Amino acid sequence: xxxxxxxxxxxxxxxxxxxxxxxxxxxxxxxxxxxxxxxxxxxxxxxxxxxxxxxxxxxxxxxxxxxxxxxxxxxxxxxxxxxxxxxxxxxxxxxxxxxxxxxxxxxxxxxxxxxxxxxxxxxxxxxxxxxxxxxxxxxxxxxxxxxxxxxxxxxxxxxxxxxxxxxxxxxxxxxxxxxxxxxxxxxxxxxxxxxxxxxxxxxxxxxxxxxxxxxxxxxxxxxxxxxxxxxxxxxxxxxxxxxxxxxxxxxxxxxxxxxxxxxxxxxxxxxxxxxxxxxxxxxxxxxxx
Amino acid sequence: xxxxxxxxxxxxxxxxxxxxxxxxxxxxxxxxxxxxxxxxxxxxxxxxxxxxxxxxxxxxxxxxxxxxxxxxxxxxxxxxxxxxxxxxxxxxxxxxxxxxxxxxxxxxxxxxxxxxxxxxxxxxxxxxxxxxxxxxxxxxxxxxxxxxxxxxxxxxxxxxxxxxxxxxxxxxxxxxxxxxxxxxxxxxxxxxxxxxxxxxxxxxxxxxxxxxxxxxxxxxxxxxxxxxxxxxxxxxxxxxxxxxxxxxxxxxxxxxxxxxxxxxxxxxxxxxxxxxxxxxxxxxxxxxxxxxxxxxxxxxxxxxxxxxxxxxxxxxxxxxxxxxxxxxxxxxxxxxxxxxxxxxxxxxxxxxxxxxxxxxxxxxxxxxxxxxxxxxxxxxxxxxxxxxxxxxxxxxxxxxxxxxxxxxxxxxxxxxxxxxxxxxxxxxxxxxxxxxxxxxxxxxxxxxxxxxxxxxxxxxxxxxx
Numbered sequence: 001x002x003x004x005x006x007x008x009x010x011x012x013x014x015x016x017x018x019x020x021x022x023x024x025x026x027x028x029x030x031x032x033x034x035x036x037x038x039x040x041x042x043x044x045x046x047x048x049x050x051x052x053x054x055x056x057x058x059x060x061x062x063x064x065x066x067x068x069x070x071x072x073x074x075x076x077x078x079x080x081x082x083x084x085x086x087x088x089x090x091x092x093x094x095x096x097x098x099x100x101x102x103x104x105x106x107x108x109x110x111x112x113x114x115x116x117x118x119x120x121x122x123x124x125x126x127x128x129x130x131x132x133x134x135x136x137x138x139x140x141x142x143x144x145x146x147x148x149x150x151x152x153x154x155x156x157x158x159x160x161x162x163x164x165x166x167x168x169x170x171x172x173x174x175x176x177x178x179x180x181x182x183x184x185x186x187x188x189x190x191x192x193x194x195x196x197x198x199x200x201x202x203x204x205x206x207x208x209x210x211x212x213x214x215x216x217x218x219x220x221x222x223x224x225x226x227x228x229x230x231x232x233x234x235x236x237x238x239x240x241x242x243x244x245x246x247x248x249x250x251x252x253x254x255x256x257x258x259x260x261x262x263x264x265x266x267x268x269x270x271x272x273x274x275x276x277x278x279x280x281x282x283x284x285x286x287x288x289x
Numbered sequence: 290x291x292x293x294x295x296x297x298x299x300x301x302x303x304x305x306x307x308x309x310x311x312x313x314x315x316x317x318x319x320x321x322x323x324x325x326x327x328x329x330x331x332x333x334x335x336x337x338x339x340x341x342x343x344x345x346x347x348x349x350x351x352x353x354x355x356x357x358x359x360x361x362x363x364x365x366x367x368x369x370x371x372x373x374x375x376x377x378x379x380x381x382x383x384x385x386x387x388x389x390x391x392x393x394x395x396x397x398x399x400x401x402x403x404x405x406x407x408x409x410x411x412x413x414x415x416x417x418x419x420x421x422x423x424x425x426x427x428x429x430x431x432x433x434x435x436x437x438x439x440x441x442x443x444x445x446x447x448x449x450x451x452x453x454x455x456x457x458x459x460x461x462x463x464x465x466x467x468x469x470x471x472x473x474x475x476x477x478x479x480x481x482x483x484x485x486x487x488x489x490x491x492x493x494x495x496x497x498x499x500x501x502x503x504x505x506x507x508x509x510x511x512x513x514x515x516x517x518x519x520x521x522x523x524x525x526x527x528x529x530x531x532x533x534x535x536x537x538x539x540x541x542x543x544x545x546x547x548x549x550x551x552x553x554x555x556x557x558x559x560x561x562x563x564x565x566x567x568x569x570x571x572x573x574x575x576x577x578x579x580x581x582x583x584x585x586x587x588x589x590x591x592x593x594x595x596x597x598x599x600x601x602x603x604x605x606x607x608x609x610x611x612x613x614x615x616x617x618x619x620x621x622x623x624x625x626x627x628x629x630x631x632x633x634x635x636x637x638x639x640x641x642x643x644x645x646x647x648x649x650x651x652x653x654x655x656x657x658x659x660x661x662x663x664x665x666x667x668x669x670x671x672x673x674x675x676x677x678x679x680x681x682x683x684x685x686x687x688x689x690x691x692x693x694x695x696x697x698x699x700x701x702x703x704x705x706x707x708x709x710x711x712x713x714x715x716x717x718x719x720x721x722x723x724x725x726x727x728x729x730x731x732x733x734x735x736x737x738x739x740x741x742x743x744x745x746x747x748x749x750x751x752x753x754x
Contacts (some may be wrong), residue, residue: 038697038699049693069690070351070352118480
């Protein structure tokens with residue numbers, strides 16, 4: 001749910017890395033034990049699994065030559081940024097992936113750890129860590145095949161920094177999946193006024209409209225940071241049926257799939273290098289990996 | 290303490306799905322060391338429906354890495370070879386059920402053992418000449434008469450084939466179930482605890498109750514069951530016909546005491562299912578074989594219940610129909626006559642109607658007779674169970690492919706809605722038919738006579754059936 005917390009006042013020349021906003025922490029702490037109530041405050045997130053899990057699963061299956069329908073994501077290392085109580089980590093783990101879930105709210109991690117502990121298969125496949133994204137970059141350079149950041153980027157203050165960090169911990173040609181909310185009049189009316197204040201679909205105060213991210217801006221930031229955006233799809237929540245569906249329009253919620261480019265071609269090379277996963281590292285990569 | 294339990298119950302009732310979250314005895318907190326083995330699915334009840342459920346899941350590709358357990362109270366039966374004589378417990382298998390059995394590889398075994406396809410079903414009234422014939426236009430089989438033992442043998446083979454995924458526990462009666470508290474009680478096990486008679490314990494993410502019309506799973510889950518004992522028992526027996534014939538027709542005649550049916554087993558043998566009063570059923574079992582055979586033939590051939598009034602009214606109606614629809618009435622075939630009954634093949638069992646008001650709870654689903662019990666007059670009993678399996682397996686397969694928690698109410702409710710919609714109308718119709726045909730009162734006889742004749746003449750209605 002939440003990944004980076006920053007001072008809301010942007011300091012262009014600040015070298016401070018993420019320091020967590022205690023107000024946001026408290027907000028989510030109160031609800032830390034509500035994650036796993038399928039009919040409770042997080043009901044909409046639970047039912048979002050019905051479309052975001054197949055989206056991730058089918059995209060990855062279509063990209064791999066190894067089709068094992070019994071265990072579709074086996075062998076894939078996934079980072080779930082802002083994992084909350086583990087709502088998305090668990091289905092991905094059940095499908096065979098090795099999942100690392102990070103979230104800065106300790107209570108969330110505690111809830112997630114406790115919930116997975118009863119299932120020995122999940123307990124082994126999923127590791128949770130109370131941390132922000134930047135804090136794990138150094139030890140996880142080019143470690144993950146996939147990053148999922150679902151309902152996270154709308155809580156992030158420095159989106160470009162977030163994307164850069166994603167790029168660093170992703171293997172070349174790795175996939176990034178984002179779901180988030182567009183910044184439109186409609187999303188203000190429906191996403192904040194109706195969803196939070198009137199119908200209580202989302203706990204009040206969860207979102208700030210200012211932080212919503214239009215897909216065009218997200219695409220621009222991704223493309224200029226070494227990602228190639230493969231698909232953007234609109235999502236819609238029906239509060240009467242409690243279910244999500246894919247729609248043409250992206251004016252409310254949307255999902256995005258991008259792929260981190262393979263290593264860039266050498267600047268003065270006379271021949272082009274093939275884009276395979278095993279390539280030289282970029283200069284800023286450091287010694288990890 | 291009971292106060293704490295009451296408080297827990299009260300809190301649970303306030304939850305949105307209050308009734309469904311009512312907890313039973315609380316699952317005790319266990320240290321990791323004493324954790325009973327955890328299964329993804331436990332099927333309680335190893336009859337035709339329970340075994341088929343386990344076999345279908347075991348053969349599902351999305352269940353490749355899952356652990357399934359099947360609990361059967363009885364011993365493992367070896368079906369190495371079929372005895373020459375037919376068993377007296379047979380089922381009418383619809384084409385849809387055959388498809389389901391095919392999907393887990395069991396139908397091939399059934400075909401290689403023995404079965405009898407039938408092309409036609411003739412149903413008629415004892416109080417009039419009214420008759421309805423069911424037949425598929427394209428000369429396909431309407432259904433198959435298969436001994437229950439044959440189906441069990443086929444399913445056992447297919448369960449053996451997936452023994453790495455499906456563990457069958459024989460001689461293992463479940464004696465207690467413990468339900469998990471609603472999910473936000475984080476400290477206790479979220480799984481269903483199952484206690485066996487020998488003290489062994491299992492845990493499961495989903496418990497499927499396939500334990501028959503006296504289902505313990507249903508009772509322990511405190512699911513309300515609407516039940517009604519018919520004042521009837523069914524008498525079954527294996528019969529030999531007077532002469533060999535194509536025998537590809539299923540016969541059923543509605544007597545005032547109840548329907549009598551002859552289901553083909555081979556060119557020379559048929560299975561009897563005679564639903565009648567308890568007293569008459571006991572008489573039939575007690576009488577000598579010759580008298581028994583005479584009773585059967587008389588039931589099929591006698592016109593003793595006809596009255597002139599009804600016959601005339603029926604004939605008038607038939608002429609009316611033939612004016613409107615010249616080809617309206619089908620050819621009446623004559624049922625075969627019976628020569629002898631297999632010694633020792635006579636048996637009886639009581640009949641009743643049952644329907645569970647809910648088929649599912651969190652982490653629990655009911656299938657087969659545990660969910661619904663129907664009168665055999667429609668030959669539907671086990672087919673409803675197989676239909677439940679097809680539906681539940683479809684939803685569980687999709688849930689597994691989505692990485693969902695298998696015990697989640699979300700997809701279980703979809704199963705419940707689909708099947709209740711289907712089953713309730715069939716149960717109601719069967720019950721109505723049973724009551725309608727249990728009388729000789731002229732107005733009702735007339736009604737059903739005309740109804741049957743009209744239905745016979747109207748293709749769209751017949752096809753629906």
